[in-house]
Amino acid sequence: MTEEYIMMQDIIQEHKERIQNIKKYYPYFKLADNSLLQWKEGKYACLDMGYITMAVLRFFIDENNLKDKDVTYEEYESFIHTILVRDFLLMISEEEEKELCAYLFDKLLNEGKPFSFDYFDPKDHQKKSIRMKLIESRIVDSILFYRITSDAIEFYLDTKEIKEESSISVEQLLLSKLIDTQNFKGGIEVVKRINREVTKLKLRRNEVLAVLSADIFEGKKVYEAYVNDITKWFDEEQRLFKKNSELIEKALEKAELDKKGKENARFFAMMDEIYTLELEIKKAMYKHSELLSLCTSLQLQVDEIVKKSKLSTLRNSFDFFHAMNKMMENDNVEAMESLILPLFQLNIKKQFSLAQTENLISMKGEDQEETEKVSAGEEVAYVYEDELEDQRISNNFDLIVGILLEKLMVEESFSLGQFNEELTEKFGEKVLKNADYYTFLVHMCQKDLYSVKEIREKPDTFFEEIIHEILQKENEYDGISFRLIRKGEETIKITEMLEISDIQFEKVKE
Amino acid sequence: MEERNLDKAIDILTRLLNGEEVGRNSANVSLYEEYSTNAQVYDLVNRMLSRMNVKLYEYNYSLYITAGDNNQVFGFTNADLRKELGLKVNRELYLCYFIIYQIITCFYTDSSGYNFNEYVKIEDIMEAVDYSLKHIIDNLEILTNNETEENSFKTLALMWSDLPAATEESIRAVKNSKAGYIKLVLNFMISQKLMAQSEERYYLKDRARALIENYFEESKGRLYEIIQGKEKEDATY
Numbered sequence: 001m002t003e004e005y006i007m008m009q010d011i012i013q014e015h016k017e018r019i020q021n022i023k024k025y026y027p028y029f030k031l032a033d034n035s036l037l038q039w040k041e042g043k044y045a046c047l048d049m050g051y052i053t054m055a056v057l058r059f060f061i062d063e064n065n066l067k068d069k070d071v072t073y074e075e076y077e078s079f080i081h082t083i084l085v086r087d088f089l090l091m092i093s094e095e096e097e098k099e100l101c102a103y104l105f106d107k108l109l110n111e112g113k114p115f116s117f118d119y120f121d122p123k124d125h126q127k128k129s130i131r132m133k134l135i136e137s138r139i140v141d142s143i144l145f146y147r148i149t150s151d152a153i154e155f156y157l158d159t160k161e162i163k164e165e166s167s168i169s170v171e172q173l174l175l176s177k178l179i180d181t182q183n184f185k186g187g188i189e190v191v192k193r194i195n196r197e198v199t200k201l202k203l204r205r206n207e208v209l210a211v212l213s214a215d216i217f218e219g220k221k222v223y224e225a226y227v228n229d230i231t232k233w234f235d236e237e238q239r240l241f242k243k244n245s246e247l248i249e250k251a252l253e254k255a256e257l258d259k260k261g262k263e264n265a266r267f268f269a270m271m272d273e274i275y276t277l278e279l280e281i282k283k284a285m286y287k288h289s290e291l292l293s294l295c296t297s298l299q300l301q302v303d304e305i306v307k308k309s310k311l312s313t314l315r316n317s318f319d320f321f322h323a324m325n326k327m328m329e330n331d332n333v334e335a336m337e338s339l340i341l342p343l344f345q346l347n348i349k350k351q352f353s354l355a356q357t358e359n360l361i362s363m364k365g366e367d368q369e370e371t372e373k374v375s376a377g378e379e380v381a382y383v384y385e386d387e388l389e390d391q392r393i394s395n396n397f398d399l400i401v402g403i404l405l406e407k408l409m410v411e412e413s414f415s416l417g418q419f420n421e422e423l424t425e426k427f428g429e430k431v432l433k434n435a436d437y438y439t440f441l442v443h444m445c446q447k448d449l450y451s452v453k454e455i456r457e458k459p460d461t462f463f464e465e466i467i468h469e470i471l472q473k474e475n476e477y478d479g480i481s482f483r484l485i486r487k488g489e490e491t492i493k494i495t496e497m498l499e500i501s502d503i504q505f506e507k508v509k510e
Numbered sequence: 511m512e513e514r515n516l517d518k519a520i521d522i523l524t525r526l527l528n529g530e531e532v533g534r535n536s537a538n539v540s541l542y543e544e545y546s547t548n549a550q551v552y553d554l555v556n557r558m559l560s561r562m563n564v565k566l567y568e569y570n571y572s573l574y575i576t577a578g579d580n581n582q583v584f585g586f587t588n589a590d591l592r593k594e595l596g597l598k599v600n601r602e603l604y605l606c607y608f609i610i611y612q613i614i615t616c617f618y619t620d621s622s623g624y625n626f627n628e629y630v631k632i633e634d635i636m637e638a639v640d641y642s643l644k645h646i647i648d649n650l651e652i653l654t655n656n657e658t659e660e661n662s663f664k665t666l667a668l669m670w671s672d673l674p675a676a677t678e679e680s681i682r683a684v685k686n687s688k689a690g691y692i693k694l695v696l697n698f699m700i701s702q703k704l705m706a707q708s709e710e711r712y713y714l715k716d717r718a719r720a721l722i723e724n725y726f727e728e729s730k731g732r733l734y735e736i737i738q739g740k741e742k743e744d745a746t747y
Contacts, residue, residue, distance in 0.1 A: 112674030112687075137675035139633045139689055142710060144676050215619060318621035318726040320614060323737055324642065330739040333661045336607040337588070338579040338736045342725050343610070343718065344591075344702050345529050346564070346577050346584040 012122045019119050023130050024155035027115040028053055031107060044100060047088055049107070053134075055083055056108060057156045060135065060148035070138075070145030077101045109135055184251075184273035191280035198287040201230065205298055212305050215321045223302055230295055234288065241281065248278055396436040397466045399427075405470070405477045408507055416503040417492050432494050441500070444484070449508065451481040481508040518544045519554035526559075526566070526575050529703075533572025545573065565728075569720030576721055578729075595698055601665050602685065608666055609695045612638040613705075614722060617714050621726040629711040632681060635692050643667045 032050030036042075059079050063071045080101050084090040092100070114131035121128050134152040138145055208226050212219030252274055327335050400423065407414060407422060423431050431437060443463040450464070452471065456478075459468040471477060485504040493499050522541050525532055532538045532545070544551050546568075559566050563581050567574050577584035586594075588603055597603050616630045616638055640647075646667035676689040683693040696712055699705040704718040726733065 109674070112677075113672050131671075139636065139675055139681075141633075142681070318730040318733065320611070320618055320620060320726075323733070324611065324615070326734075326737045328646070328663050330737070331662050331664075332737060332739045333604050333663060333666065335733075335737045335739075336604060336611060338733060339726075340607045340610050341579045341586055342565075342576045342729075343704060343721050344576075344586055346527060346575065347586045347590055348527065348529075348584065 015122055019130060023117075023132050024151050024158065026117055026130075027110070027132060027134050027152075028155070030115055039103060044090075047084075047090070049104075051087070052080075052083065052104060053108065054156070054159075056080070057134065057148060057152055060146070061153060061156060064147050070140070070147055072143065072145060073105070076105060076146065080104060109133075109137075112137075184270065184277050188273065188277050188280050191277060191284055195280070195284050195287055198284065198291055201233070202291055202294055205294055208298065209301065209305075212302065216306065218321065220302075220306070223298070227295065230291065234292070241285065244281065248274060248281070393436055393439070394466070394469075396434065397440055398470060400437065400440050401463075401466055401470060404505075405467075405480065408480055408482050408505065409477070411507075413504065413506045415487075415505070416500070419505065420492065420494075438500075441503075445486070445503070447484075449481070449483050451508075452477055452479060453481075482506060483508050512550065515548060515550045516554060518548070518551045519558065522551070522555050522573075523558055526573060531572060533570075536572065542571070542573065546571075565725065567720045567724040569724065570716050572716060572720070574717050574720040576725060578725075595694060597685070600661060601669065604661060605666050605669055605691065606695050606698075608642075609635065609639055609692055610699065612642060613695070613699070613712075614718075615642075618722055621723055621730070629708075629713045631710055631712070632689050632692050632696070635696075636675065636688050639670065639688070639692075643670055647671045 028050060031053050032048070036044045036047050036049055056076070056079070059076075060071060063069055063075070077098070081097065084092075084097065084100070110133070114133045116129050116131040118127055118129045120126075132151050133149050134155075135146050136149050138147065204226060208219065208223050211222045252271075323339070327333070403422060403426065404419065407419065420432060423437075440463075443461065443466075446461050446463065450467070452467070454460075455464045455467050456471055459465045483506045485506060487502040487504060490502040491499045492502050518541065522532055522538075522545055525538055525541065530536075530538060532542050534542055536542070545555060546552070556566060559575065562584065563578065564584060565576050565578055567576070577586075579585065588600060591606075592598070592600070592603050595603065595606060597606070613630065613635055616634060617627050643663070643666065646663055647670070670688065673686070673688045673691070675687060677687045681687075681689045681693050683697050684690045685694060696705060696707070699718075700707055704715055706713045706715050
């Protein structure tokens, strides 16, 4: 029962940890697996992507960690060139090679995305995804640089180095190897690089101070991590320095023993190298002690900054870092709207929506015909079109007859020509082209004599009806009688096309 | 009330609404003098703006206005900003907000005063964003696939970590790389008169300083409530 329990524990509880360890191998197999078979119809199938991956990683370790510099794309390109020519005996044009290099680089960077794969976490009963990058990029002074990731270093060393030596310091590992093989010159270089590493740690102290002055909480964390790193560093270094010193001593003894068998000049050159190496190691030790004293002074400074910060927290102001931490804690992304939107200028540019603008331009009809809107109301009466016509004729007759009667009030006799002049004076030339005017004349000519008195009593014709209506409103025309004398031969020319016979209006005494 | 004062106040208001600068070192220096010396003009301008729900701040002898958040008439909506920045979805916009916030933190730790940082470069901003999202990106490795919501910091971190630092030697304002995103945001901030550019260096303008130091200081209580996740509508205005 207990054994089964332990087995289940191993399967479930430790699965995540195992996957985390496996993850570093994943990109290698992903890359090695047929990466070049499909490309360019298998033209470069002879290239081994696995080998190229390992070579590039080693190149990056050398540049990033041993020479302490970032890699540019051009440097990578020239490295790949040597591999292609030396190992694969590939002879292709410069352009093709550039294309191939770019393709290989894209593959190694996984087109900028991390290599990721899914796995099932039995502890949380969830499917999760795991991610890893081999090479990461960054920009310094507008130049793009590449660096190997710590995961990739771990992967590379894990394939051989780590199994042989339990230390994680690559530099020290290399130094041990170099002393073993009596390559003291290389050893001196390595110690110099260790010294540079120490100088870097000294510089990191300033960074810790910078973070502390910006954000006390974050700074405290960085400071603790820094102190931890240094303590660990001292611990490992001490052990490895001791080991290396022993190795140097052994090398010296060995050299003394071999002295007789070798030429003098070569022996002295080697001794010189060993002593220089010893000197560099002593320098490194001195630098380490310097770093230690800096650490102590940093401790005092941190105490001072924390004290100051405690005082300043009493002042109430909006803390941007604290606010950001809170937002992240609550996973409240929307809150950023309230923080950022007020910074912008007023939005006074109001625009039509695109859809509306398109409608304006294309004058598209409505998709559906709109129904006519009828306002509620009650019908009172209908007015037909002929009624409207009648109304118009009667209005015009009223006006014309009115003027005729007026004129008869003033003048004893006048011709149609004079009457026309009167009309055009009042209504303009257009009145003589009006059809109603001629209808009026036709109706008027039905009788020769008109008497207001008679019309008042009994209107006879349509014309008399009209006069009767006017008389209902006005009394001043009472007593008027007039006669029409037709002048057959005499005509009045109205337009080029139109001529009518003249009529003489004459007032008659009753 | 004198008619002349009303005229001046309306003049100041119109120029501010049009985005013109009113200050001692601007073309509208006489209007600024009027605002700062004539109590009635001062009072009128402030009253009119407060009715419009627009806030006015004086900084380094210049006047600056902001619509605040939630201003339906003068404020930007997410849709407006997406259009301005050429973005499709809200999570891209939130990433831009996040970048703007990081730019602020490059200059300010809190609203009480800036940290004497004169300018920032694109790489500084990239580092700041990397650093802020670092703990989320580290945990992405154990992120469940279906856990990414549309609007969450995890979504932002995932988007950010999937972007290459830069795709070309010269950085263009396009959203295919980290540097491209930052350039996009910086260009917009320049158009909004918040920043100024000199070669590869980006400086914070007085308008940004005025708003950061005054708006955040004045609205901190309400902003904290919003940050705590209380509904916007519930926040005390």
